Amino acid sequence: MVRSVVPQILRRMRPPLLVLITAYAVAVVGLTLMPGQDDQGTPWRMDFFHAFYVITYTAPTIGFGEIPYEFSGAQRLWVTISIYITVLAWLYAVGTIISLIQDPAFRSAVKRSRLRRAVQQMSEPFYLICGYGDTGALLARALTERRRRVVVVDHAQESIESLDLKDLGVDVPGFRMNAEIPANLTIAGLDHRWCAGVVAVMDDDHANLKVAVTCKLQSPSTTMIARAGSSETAANMTSFGTDAVVDAYTGFADRLILAIRSPNMHRIQDWLTGIPATELPDRPKPPEGTWIICGFGRLGRAVYHALRRHGVRAVIVDAAPDHNDCPPDVIRGKGTEAHTLRRAGIDTAAGLLAATADDADNLSIVITARQLNGGLYIAARENDLSNKPLFREADIELTVEPSYILASRILSRLNAPLLEDFLAHARTRDAQWHAALAERIQAIAGGTVPETWTLRISTARCPAVIEALEQGMEVTLAGLTHHPRDRHRPLDCIALMLLRENESVLLPSADTALASGDRILFCGTNAALGAMRTPLRHINNLRYMLTGESRGDGLVWRYLARRARE
Amino acid sequence: MNLEKVVFGFFILLALTLNFGFFLGEFDNPDHHNVYELFAAIVVSLIATVLKLGERTQIGAVLLAASLVADLQLIAAALVWGIAVYATDTGLTPAVMASIVSLSGGALLANMVSATLLVIETSSLQR
Numbered sequence: 214m215v216r217s218v219v220p221q222i223l224r225r226m227r228p229p230l231l232v233l234i235t236a237y238a239v240a241v242v243g244l245t246l247m248p249g250q251d252d253q254g255t256p257w258r259m260d261f262f263h264a265f266y267v268i269t270y271t272a273p274t275i276g277f278g279e280i281p282y283e284f285s286g287a288q289r290l291w292v293t294i295s296i297y298i299t300v301l302a303w304l305y306a307v308g309t310i311i312s313l314i315q316d317p318a319f320r321s322a323v324k325r326s327r328l329r330r331a332v333q334q335m336s337e338p339f340y341l342i343c344g345y346g347d348t349g350a351l352l353a354r355a356l357t358e359r360r361r362r363v364v365v366v367d368h369a370q371e372s373i374e375s376l377d378l379k380d381l382g383v384d385v386p387g388f389r390m391n392a393e394i395p396a397n398l399t400i401a402g403l404d405h406r407w408c409a410g411v412v413a414v415m416d417d418d419h420a421n422l423k424v425a426v427t428c429k430l431q432s433p434s435t436t437m438i439a440r441a442g443s444s445e446t447a448a449n450m451t452s453f454g455t456d457a458v459v460d461a462y463t464g465f466a467d468r469l470i471l472a473i474r475s476p477n478m479h480r481i482q483d484w485l486t487g488i489p490a491t492e493l494p495d496r497p498k499p500p501e502g503t504w505i506i507c508g509f510g511r512l513g514r515a516v517y518h519a520l521r522r523h524g525v526r527a528v529i530v531d532a533a534p535d536h537n538d539c540p541p542d543v544i545r546g547k548g549t550e551a552h553t554l555r556r557a558g559i560d561t562a563a564g565l566l567a568a569t570a571d572d573a574d575n576l577s578i579v580i581t582a583r584q585l586n587g588g589l590y591i592a593a594r595e596n597d598l599s600n601k602p603l604f605r606e607a608d609i610e611l612t613v614e615p616s617y618i619l620a621s622r623i624l625s626r627l628n629a630p631l632l633e634d635f636l637a638h639a640r641t642r643d644a645q646w647h648a649a650l651a652e653r654i655q656a657i658a659g660g661t662v663p664e665t666w667t668l669r670i671s672t673a674r675c676p677a678v679i680e681a682l683e684q685g686m687e688v689t690l691a692g693l694t695h696h697p698r699d700r701h702r703p704l705d706c707i708a709l710m711l712l713r714e715n716e717s718v719l720l721p722s723a724d725t726a727l728a729s730g731d732r733i734l735f736c737g738t739n740a741a742l743g744a745m746r747t748p749l750r751h752i753n754n755l756r757y758m759l760t761g762e763s764r765g766d767g768l769v770w771r772y773l774a775r776r777a778r779e
Numbered sequence: 780m781n782l783e784k785v786v787f788g789f790f791i792l793l794a795l796t797l798n799f800g801f802f803l804g805e806f807d808n809p810d811h812h813n814v815y816e817l818f819a820a821i822v823v824s825l826i827a828t829v830l831k832l833g834e835r836t837q838i839g840a841v842l843l844a845a846s847l848v849a850d851l852q853l854i855a856a857a858l859v860w861g862i863a864v865y866a867t868d869t870g871l872t873p874a875v876m877a878s879i880v881s882l883s884g885g886a887l888l889a890n891m892v893s894a895t896l897l898v899i900e901t902s903s904l905q906r
Contacts, residue, residue, distance in 0.1 A: 220833040220834075220835055221833070222833075223832040223833035224832065224833035226832070227829055227830065227832055227833065230829040230832075231826060231829050231830070234822060234825045234826055234829065235822075235826070237822075238818075238822040241818070242815070242818065245815075260814075260864075260865075261814055261818055261857075261861075262861045262864070262865050263865075
């Protein structure tokens with residue numbers, strides 16, 4: 214605050230202050246020079262003390278009268294002039310202050326220094342989100358709902374205004390500045406000791422790349438997650454150590470293939486990486502027959518190549534095939550007209566993806582296609598989150614929302630760092646294993662996307678467990694996954710993976726003994742997450758969970774317990 | 780020639796010279812120390828302070844500090860004068876006059892520091 218705003222105020226106040234000092238000096242000196250007379254009629258001149266007193270009360274037009282003696286004509290003349298000079302000087306000074314306060318540049322300087330202070334005073338881990346579009350807004354909301362602190366940087370005025378208007382429950386400093394400039398990221402808290410991670414989700418690949426480079430050079434230990442629009446950018450970002458690169462389109466294409474090839478694994482992944490507390494999706498399985506892809510943009514291309522790689526036939530429909538570097542068997546046309554879709558073989562096709570960059574076109578394709586082939590599996594790309602109601606109304610099996618895909622993938626990365634490992638391991642298991650796990654998750658989830666979280670057995674996170682281990686007790690997983698008030702009632706959670714010294718166990722059994730340094734990945738309801746905290750912190754509660762013994766603590770209870778044993 | 784620099788230097792030097800003029804004379808003799816000169820010294824010193832406000836340089840900060848010291852000393856001298864003559868019945872005795880002049884002597888020192896700093900800054904710019 215002091216560094217930038219105060220000198221600005223002082224510099225702006227220089228001319229009015231000079232005018233005020235000069236006006237007072239002229240008025241005071243003039244008054245001491247004017248001839249007057251005292252109550253006896255002897256000639257008298259006002260001294261500095263009284264002259265300053267008189268001017269002090271006449272300048273702000275208070276006016277106590279003629280003190281200490283009645284004024285002479287010359288003195289009255291001078292006081293009249295003085296009033297005009299000093300009142301105008303005051304008006305000028307006050308006017309300058311008011312115009313300074315209303316000055317947009319000044320206000321933005323005040324706001325920025327306030328934000329800067331808010332970031333400097335952060336005393337808990339926070340995430341720095343660059344880009345407050347659909348994805349950034351989803352992320353900020355999901356993180357603040359979990360009481361995580363967030364700082365937002367976006368160069369668009371409207372984005373920051375919409376952030377300021379939104380009630381996110383906790384204070385989210387929103388900087389309106391260009392994230393590509395390294396100094397701006399420093400202002401937003403990149404070097405801050407509590408900066409837990411940087412997320413770059415701007416629309417511009419180059420800007421995201423720049424943020425990733427800045428982050429990895431300035432504070433290499435900070436987690437960096439960046440969005441990439443193309444595989445070249447993704448490869449570039451990975452090359453200098455970006456912790457995670459998310460690409461909505463290849464991400465979607467992989468998921469589509471997964472859904473076609475192993476539907477239960479896809480359900481597991483879909484649920485574990487969704488945005489928690491939203492509706493648990495249960496989508497029909499996409500078919501293996503021929504697909505029609507309308508629009509050969511980034512999404513269309515990613516899906517086409519993924520389908521081809523896995524031996525699924527796909528037909529491309531594109532309005533400008535020469536432009537978009539389409540395969541030779543492309544059907545020319547938008548796909549919004551019936552005859553184009555017929556030429557693409559809609560009558561025999563199994564699935565259709567409307568992947569143009571225009572939501573109106575996509576909806577039109579969906580409606581036309583549905584009329585031509587009622588049994589068709591239809592997926593459509595939703596470019597703008599504000600069109601969500603329309604897509605919900607349209608008869609669509611799968612909506613592709615790039616911002617949702619990005620936000621959920623980033624969120625699962627931030628919430629549970631082990632999740633990606635788990636999913637990679639789980640993919641290698643057979644279909645039966647997938648089906649069983651999907652069944653279990655569905656049973657505990659209760660219709661909403663479950664939370665996923667990682668627990669580390671350490672003194673900071675679960676002091677009671679460490680204490681119990683030091684006392685020689687055996688702490689089993691069952692002690693953590695049951696209700697703290699009734700140890701026979703299981704919590705709505707599943708231990709998905711246990712990681713001990715780089716050795717991972719999928720779905721560890723309830724009688725697994727825990728050791729210090731273990732990391733466990735859980736999924737479950739929010740209530741289970743809250744209930745699990747109690748035995749982690751209180752040794753008595755943990756003892757009850759493990760042995761069923763409910764021991765009172767405190768001096769009196771310990772004494773009584775000792776008496777009872779004797 | 781930079782008009783702003785001229786005005787700046789003018790007021791710093793004028794504050795020094797007025798202060799010196801008031802200080803000059805027999806130490807405790809009221810006849811040697813004109814009240815108008817003290818008033819002028821205070822006003823010019825205040826103007827010099829305002830001109831230094833909002834400077835970001837290191838030398839600007841020291842100049843501002845020296846100027847604030849001079850203001851404080853001169854206003855203290857004027858207060859002593861006013862209290863001795865109008866608030867109490869002491870009058871302008873040699874003892875009162877001596878303390879007024881010694882206060883202005885302190886301000887003179889601060890003003891000399893200001894002027895020296897100004898000369899240093901100017902000469903370093905010349906090089």
